[in-house]
Amino acid sequence: MINTIPPGELVPPTNVDTAAALAELERQMPGAMAAMEPDAPGMHTTDSLDYVLIVSGEVTLELDDGERTVLRAGDVVVQNGTRHAWRNHGTETCMIVGVAIGADRV
Numbered sequence: 001m002i003n004t005i006p007p008g009e010l011v012p013p014t015n016v017d018t019a020a021a022l023a024e025l026e027r028q029m030p031g032a033m034a035a036m037e038p039d040a041p042g043m044h045t046t047d048s049l050d051y052v053l054i055v056s057g058e059v060t061l062e063l064d065d066g067e068r069t070v071l072r073a074g075d076v077v078v079q080n081g082t083r084h085a086w087r088n089h090g091t092e093t094c095m096i097v098g099v100a101i102g103a104d105r106v
Contacts, residue, residue, distance in 0.1 A: 001029065005059050005086050005094045042085035048100040050079045057094030060087040081105035 025032060035044040043064070058072045064083035071077065080103060088094050 001098050001100065003086075003096050003098065005057075005088045005096065007088045007090050007092065007094075040085075042087065043083060044085065045081060045083040045105070046100065047081060047103060047105055049081075049103045050077075050098055050100050052077045052079070052096050052098040055095040055097055057088070057092045058090050059094040059096065060089055061085075062087055 032044075035046050043062075054071045054073050054075045054077075056073050058070055061069045061071055061077060062085045063069075068087075086094075086096070
């Protein structure tokens with residue numbers, strides 16, 4: 001997958017068709033919204049082993065214990081069912097490329 005993470009808080013435009021946007025997200029990334037936590041925006045946990053490469057910009061990886069790590073172009077993260085969120089506190093859009101391989105969390 002290729003994801004772009006814009007700077008700032010993720011706030012949908014006022015004119016967005018929410019139902020259509022969610023349907024498109026489900027089509028492109030089946031199950032993604034089911035992994036998101038409604039009470040903790042951006043936080044999610046997946047049943048997968050994830051390899052993520054930061055292609056451009058910078059992004060902060062926030063973990064469930066509050067630990068935050070700033071990642072920049074060229075950095076790689078490997079996660080296994082980790083509860084996390086991606087936050088862009090910079091001024092440029094960040095692009096990440098990820099490979100998710102289905103796995104069972106223990």
